[in-house]
Every structure is written in C-alpha cells, then in structure tokens.
Amino acid sequence: MKNLTYKIITPERVVLEGEATSLSVMTEDGEITVLPGHIPLASLLKAGEMRVRTLEGKEELLAVSTGLLEVKKNNQIVILANTAERSEELELEKIETAKRLAEEALKNIRNREDVSFASAAAHLERELARYRVAVKGQRRR
Amino acid sequence: MELVAASKMRRATAATMRSRPYTREAWATIRAVLRSAPELTHPLLKAKPMATKSLLILFTSDRGLAGGFNVNIIRAALAEARRQGLKNIEVLGVGRRGADALERAGAKVVGRFSALSNNPNFTDLLPVARMAFEGFLKGEYRNVTLAYTDFISGITQKPRLHELLPLTPDMEKNGGMDYKFEPSPIRVLDRVLPALVETMTWHALLESTASEHAARMMAMKSASDAAKDMLDTLTFTYNQARQASITQEIAEISGGKAALE
Numbered sequence: 001m002k003n004l005t006y007k008i009i010t011p012e013r014v015v016l017e018g019e020a021t022s023l024s025v026m027t028e029d030g031e032i033t034v035l036p037g038h039i040p041l042a043s044l045l046k047a048g049e050m051r052v053r054t055l056e057g058k059e060e061l062l063a064v065s066t067g068l069l070e071v072k073k074n075n076q077i078v079i080l081a082n083t084a085e086r087s088e089e090l091e092l093e094k095i096e097t098a099k100r101l102a103e104e105a106l107k108n109i110r111n112r113e114d115v116s117f118a119s120a121a122a123h124l125e126r127e128l129a130r131y132r133v134a135v136k137g138q139r140r141r
Numbered sequence: 142m143e144l145v146a147a148s149k150m151r152r153a154t155a156a157t158m159r160s161r162p163y164t165r166e167a168w169a170t171i172r173a174v175l176r177s178a179p180e181l182t183h184p185l186l187k188a189k190p191m192a193t194k195s196l197l198i199l200f201t202s203d204r205g206l207a208g209g210f211n212v213n214i215i216r217a218a219l220a221e222a223r224r225q226g227l228k229n230i231e232v233l234g235v236g237r238r239g240a241d242a243l244e245r246a247g248a249k250v251v252g253r254f255s256a257l258s259n260n261p262n263f264t265d266l267l268p269v270a271r272m273a274f275e276g277f278l279k280g281e282y283r284n285v286t287l288a289y290t291d292f293i294s295g296i297t298q299k300p301r302l303h304e305l306l307p308l309t310p311d312m313e314k315n316g317g318m319d320y321k322f323e324p325s326p327i328r329v330l331d332r333v334l335p336a337l338v339e340t341m342t343w344h345a346l347l348e349s350t351a352s353e354h355a356a357r358m359m360a361m362k363s364a365s366d367a368a369k370d371m372l373d374t375l376t377f378t379y380n381q382a383r384q385a386s387i388t389q390e391i392a393e394i395s396g397g398k399a400a401l402e
Contacts, residue, residue: 009166011340012263013159029323042170043323044332068332070170070320078166082336 002036003055006077008062008084015084016052016060023077024051025069034071041071045081047126049133061087061137063130066122085130087137099127142206143361150354153261154292157347160340167337171310171330178326184278185334188307192283195225196251196276197232198269198305198342200289200349201239202357203255210290210298210356211238214349217300218288222248231282235269235346239288261350263343270339277306289345290352296359298352305341308334 007017024033026048045067052060067081102124175181199218201211218239222230233252234240240253252272257265273285285306291299322329 007162007166009163011160011163011336011343012156014162027323040320041323042173042320042329044328066332067336068170068329070166080163080166080170080333080336 002075004034004036004075004077006052006079008050008064008079008081010081010084015081016062016086019055020052021055022053025064025079026050027069032069034069034077036075038071038075040073041069043069045069045079047122048129049136050079050084061133063087063126063133065126065129083126085133087133096131099124099131102127143358143365146354146358146361149259150295150351150358153347153351153354156261157292157344157351160343160347163340164337164344167333167340168310170333171308171337172312173320174322174326174330174333175310175312177320177322181326181330183327183330183334185274185338186307186310189277189280189283192280194229194231194282196273196282196285197222197230197243197248198273198285198287198345199232199234199236199239199243200287200345201234201236201242202353203237203259205238206360207353207357208360208363210353211242213298214288214290214300215239215242217302218243219246221286221288221302222246233269233272235266235349257346257350261343261346263339266343266346267339269346270335270342273342274306274335274338282306287342287345289349290356292348292351292355295355298355303345305338308337 003019003021004023005018006020006023008015022033022035024031026046027043028046029043031048032043045064047065048063050062050064052062054060062084064079064081064084067079067084070078070080072078102120105120105123197218199214201214205211215238218232219242222232222243227247230248232240232243232248232250233254234243234250235254235257237253237255240250244250252269254265254269276282277285284304287301287303287305289301289303291301293299
C-alpha cells in the first residue's frame with residue numbers, strides 16, 4: 001500500500017514533513033486516524049496532541065493548536081496549524097509556567113465575560129496539550 | 142552596522158521563504174471550499190460599501206539611517222491617502238516613522254506598534270491583524286490596505302500597496318477537488334480566513350523588515366565609503382600642509398644662516 005505524504009505547516013515555518021504510515025489528530029468531532037487511501041477531507045483541528053507513525057516505525061509526537069487538517073487525493077496530508085511543536089522542542093519548565101499562568105487567569109476571570117473566559121479556556125487547553133506531549137516525549141527518551 | 146544589517150536582512154528573507162507554504166496551502170483550501178460551495182460567502186470576502194473609511198496599515202522602521210526606505214513608502218502611502226481623502230483614512234502604524242509622518246499630514250492614527258522589525262515575531266504581530274479584521278467585520282472600514290516595502294533583492298526594494306481585505310481569491314488557479322468538510326464548509330472558512338489575514342500581515346512585516354535592513358546596509362556602505370573618501374582627502378591635505386611648513390622652516394633657517402655670514 002502507498003504511504004502518506006504529510007506536511008505540518010504553521011504561518012512561521014514548515015514544522016515537519018515526510019512520509020508516514022498513519023497519522024492521528026484531534027478534530028472537533030473527535031480523534032481521527034488517517035491511513036493511506038482516505039477520502040479527501042478538510043476538518044477542523046482541536047488543540048491537542050498529534051501522532052505521526054513514520055516509515056521507520058518511529059512515532060513522532062507533536063502538540064498542535066487549532067488549525068485545519070486536509071487530506072488530499074494521492075494520500076497527501078496538509079496540516080495548517082497556528083502553532084505546532086515537536087515533543088523535543090518543548091521545554092517542560094516553560095510550559096509549567098505557562099500552564100500555571102493560564103490556570104490563574106482562568107480562576108480570576110471565571111464568572112466574568114464569556115468571551116474572555118472562552119479565550120482563556122482555549123489557552124489552557126493548548127498549554128495542557130503541550131504539557132502532555134512534552135511529558136510523554138521525555139518518558140520515551 | 143553594515144554587517145549587522147546584512148545578517149538581519151538574511152534572517153528576514155529566510156523567514157519570508159519559510160512562511161510561503163502556509164499562504165499557498167491556505168489559499169488552496171479556500172479555493173476548494175468556494176468551488177465545492179459556490180453560493181457560500183463570508184464577511185471577510187465581501188467589500189463593505191456602506192463604510193466610508195479605509196484602514197491603511199503602514200510598515201516603516203522605528204529608526205532612520207536607512208537611506209530612502211522610509212521616505213519612499215511614506216510617500217506612496219501619502220499619495221494613496223490623498224487620493225482617498227485624508228479624512229477617510231485611518232492609519233495603523235507598524236514602526237514609528239510612518240505613523241509620525243501620516244499624523245503630521247493630518248491622517249488619524251488609530252494604533253501604533255513599534256520595535257517589531259528588529260526581531261520579528263509572529264505572535265507580536267497578531268494584534269495588528271486582529272485590529273484590521275475586527276474593524277473590517279464591524280463594518281467600520283470599507284477596505285484594509287497594507288503599505289509595505291517589497292523586498293526584490295539586496296539592491297532593489299519597491300513600495301507596495303496591497304489590498305488585504307476584502308480577501309479576493311484568485312479562482313483561476315487550480316486546486317480544489319471534492320472534499321468532505323467537517324463540520325461544515327462555512328466553519329472551515331471561518332477558521333482559515335482569519336489565519337490567512339494574519340499570515341498575509343506577517344508576510345508584509347517580513348518583506349518590510351528585509352527591505353529595511355537591505356536599505357540600511359546600503360546606506361551604511363555608502364556612509365563608510367564616503368567617510369573613507371573624506372579621510373583620504375584630509376590625509377592628503379594634511380601631508381601637503383606639513384610639507385609646506387617643513388619647507389618654509391628650512392627656508393627660514395637657511396635664510397637666517399645666510400644673513401649672518
């Protein structure tokens with residue numbers, strides 16, 4: 001069977017590209033795994049972890065924020081994310097701080113405006129995802 | 142200074158290249174959505190004929206010593222502002238120079254961002270893009286224009302005005318096939334369009350930054366060359382004067398000796 005060709009792109013750079021046998025991401029409708037031969041699809045991504053199984057059988061772990069998953073024909077996958085980081089790039093300490101700040105912000109503004117609550121909640125969710133990926137990546141090393 | 146500017150220029154051009162794939166893919170997605178659902182429209186794709194004002198996002202540097210860089214882009218922006226009428230223009234200045242100049246000319250400056258060009262960072266730029274599309278969505282602005290300097294090469298940079306909003310997809314290009322959109326085509330547009338606006342603004346900043354440092358590099362080079370020329374002339378004049386005074390002293394000494402004999 002043919003392999004998947006994938007590209008993970010953020011506005012700043014192409015984070016990762018290559019070939020894979022499968023790719024799992026969190027979409028708004030739940031987690032999906034894309035295998036070769038998938039029908040063309042465009043789906044919204046939720047902040048969360050993403051796993052790419054490369055040809056060598058290695059698993060790449062990434063934290064992505066909101067974005068878009070695109071499955072094109074010929075097994076091409078494009079992921080447009082606002083931010084994406086590989087587990088190696090994540091520094092635990094930095095994230096811990098960010099997570100704490102996000103949690104504090106959440107506590108402070110609960111019961112206030114819905115809009116800012118939603119944005120703080122999204123922020124927290126993103127930081128938690130980055131955290132989980134960093135922890136997993138470290139354990140594996 | 143010349144070398145510092147050269148390395149900053151290289152960094153900015155590399156960043157420009159890195160951000161191109163995103164723009165390309167985002168446009169391809171938008172074309173795909175619009176092809177599969179031609180009846181679909183989105184507020185960011187439609188002009189706002191009711192609004193009277195336009196927003197101009199002007200990219201300049203904070204500091205001078207960059208040759209004609211600021212002058213050229215400000216001149217282009219002012220010409221555009223005068224064409225539309227200064228009263229109808231609101232300016233968002235990225236970099237101090239541009240905002241100052243447009244304010245002096247009588248345009249209303251609604252926002253100032255500075256110190257972005259030294260070490261451009263995507264997240265620092267997000268508020269700029271946000272101000273632009275929120276104002277546009279609220280119907281305050283008829284359109285939003287980016288005024289920046291396009292980096293063509295280390296020697297050539299051109300001021301450019303580019304309409305950011307409403308976004309106009311180039312449907313001639315191919316791309317797009319039968320996709321399944323989850324949860325729905327309009328939600329996909331909702332997600333991709335604002336991201337594209339941010340990325341296009343980011344692009345303008347990078348182009349402008351590369352141009353600024355290229356212009357500064359040239360300005361510093363010609364300043365060094367001019368200083369070297371001046372040094373040569375001064376050394377020559379100094380040597381001449383010294384030689385003249387030595388000759389005169391010898392003449393005086395030998396004149397005095399001759400008078401004694």
